[in-house]
Amino acid sequence: MFDQFRNKFRLDDDKWNDYTGCFKRMKVSARTALLKEGDIPKNMFLIEKGCIRVWFNNDGKDVTTQFFFENNMVSSIESFRKGYPSPVTIETIEPCVLWYIHKKDADRIIAEVSELPVFREMIIDTVFERTFDYMKQFFSFIKDTPQQRYLNLVKEKPQVVQRVPQHYIAxxxxxxxxxxxxxxxKLAKEK
Amino acid sequence: MFDQFRNKFRLDDDKWNDYTGCFKRMKVSARTALLKEGDIPKNMFLIEKGCIRVWFNNDGKDVTTQFFFENNMVSSIESFRKGYPSPVTIETIEPCVLWYIHKKDADRIIAEVSELPVFREMIIDTVFERTFDYMKQFFSFIKDTPQQRYLNLVKEKPQVVQRVPQHYIAxxxxxxxxxxxxxxxKLAKEK
DNA sequence: GGCGGGCAATAACATTTGTTATCAAATACG
DNA sequence: CGTATTTGATAACAAATGTTATTGCCCGCC
Structure with a gap:
């Protein structure tokens, strides 16, 4: 599971085994909440198999904001870092096989590796990318019609349209x- | 201008003077673009007097995404860091007095201070806050009606309603x- | 002090999108 | 295999929002 990341990092085997050993494997059924809105995140997840959505409650209706699939890391990242209550719920859509790491282990690893400038850069870049994603999603909400957003989704994240129930997509x-x-x-007719 | 930040940082006077000395002062008239959409950011700005908006072009219409006022730092931050073309234009609304720092100076300062864990944390936190802001703005777009967003703006950023032309606010x-x-x-009638 | 242009309010009408209800199809699961 | 549940399509109507046009106001500038 972790081999895909191996070549990104130049760590000696001891460190590598130490760090990857912090991850535990678990299986969960569909529609299971891994983190509930308002709770303080304890874990971060890596998806081996399955898919997950992130949503928040808006007056009784749930609003989905993100989807994750195999090999994605999932967490309410801002809350995870600061220990704040999460503004969102993280929930499986399909039955999943996950790897999780506890916050105290993640914190230790981040503190250790960020002594090295190359990791520091990587961490900051990762957060920036996250910001950039939010920005793009936000901009698309403002500038695109729902139809255009749907077409973008089909093009950029075909997995979502294929695997996720339509009311979540809506x-x-x-x-x-x-x-x-x-x-x-309408699109079917035009075609 | 920089005294307000002095007590946040524990730097000796030499460093402090070195760093603050990298900022230059300038005056610009209203409706001046400090950075144009598509250009690579060269500078970061600190507002002494005036206000600024960030916008992007959507099919000939401009869409405003942020407002900044006195003592705010302004930049297309993700592009500034990575040297990417900016997705937005940064433009003065009122005549402004600004301080600016060149990217190469900013990069040097960030590299120097991020050797210290306390600054590293601060930088990462700053980026996280930015992410959090985008997230909140994005969520508000999804869950709130335009009327509610207007009321939020009046409450949370009264300066915007007071100083900014209405079509930018719209x-x-x-x-x-x-x-x-x-x-x-409608709100006036209800009141 | 007058004038042109940007700005805001309003009305009338068009379009988009939501809501509710109903039905059909797909799927899960005992 | 059959039944319950979930999911998706569609119609009819209601509400929200956009578009265009008109009017009046205010403010900077000669």
Whole structure:
């Protein structure tokens, strides 16, 4: 599971085994909350198999903001770092096989490796990328119509359209399920 | 101008003077672009007097995404770090007095101070805060009505409502100027 | 002090999107 | 295998928001 990351890091075997040994494997069924809105994150997850969505409660309706698939790391990252209550719930969509690491281990690893400038850069870059993702998603919400957002999703994240139930997609796109149906049927006609 | 930051940092006077000496003062008139969409950021700005908006072009219409006022640092931060073309334009609204620092000086300072764990934490936290801001703005776009977003703005950033022309505010809220007018008149009647 | 242009309010109408309800199809699971 | 549940499509109507056009105001500038 971790071999895919091996060549990114120049760590000696002892360190590498120490760090990867902090991850534990678990299986969970579909629709299981790994972190609940308002709770303080204890773990970070790496997906071996399955998919996960991130959502928050808006007046009783859930609003999905992100999807994750195999090999993605998942956490409510800002809360994880600062120990704040999470603004979102993290929940499996399909049955999943996950690897998780406890916050205290993650903190230790980050502190150790960030003594090295190359890791420091990497950490900062990672956070910047996260910011950039939010920015892009936010901009797309402002400038694109729901139909355009749907087309972008089909193009950029085809897995989502293939694997995720449509009502989650509708809430991710910011429209009602009915309207997403309309968009799809309109696109089908045009084609 | 920099005294307000003095007590946040435990630097000896030599370093402090070195770093603050990298900032130059300039005056610019209203509606001046400090950075244009597509250009690579060369400078970062600190506002002594005036206000600034960040916007991007959407099919000929401009969409405002942020406002900045006195004592704010302004940059297209993700692009500034990576040397990417900026996705946004940074433009003065009022005549401004600004301090700016060149990227090469900023890079040197960041590299120097991030040897110290306390600064490293500070830098990472700053980026996280930025991410958190985007997230909040994004979530508010999804969950709040335009009227609610307007009320939030009045409450949280009264300066914007007082100093910024209404059509910029409308585009910031994601509605037409006509609809913002409607919202205001509706609120006035209810009151 | 007058004038042109940017700015804001409003009305009328068009379009988009949401809501509710109903039905059909797909899927899960005992 | 059959039944319950989830999922998706569609129609009809309601509400929100955009577009265009008009008017009046205010403010900077000659």
């Amino acid at each position: 809430s991710y796109l910011g429209v009602s399920t009915v309207h997403l149906s309309r968009i799809k049927s | 585009s910031y809220l994601g509605v037409s100027t006509v609809h913002l007018s409607r919202i205001k008149s």
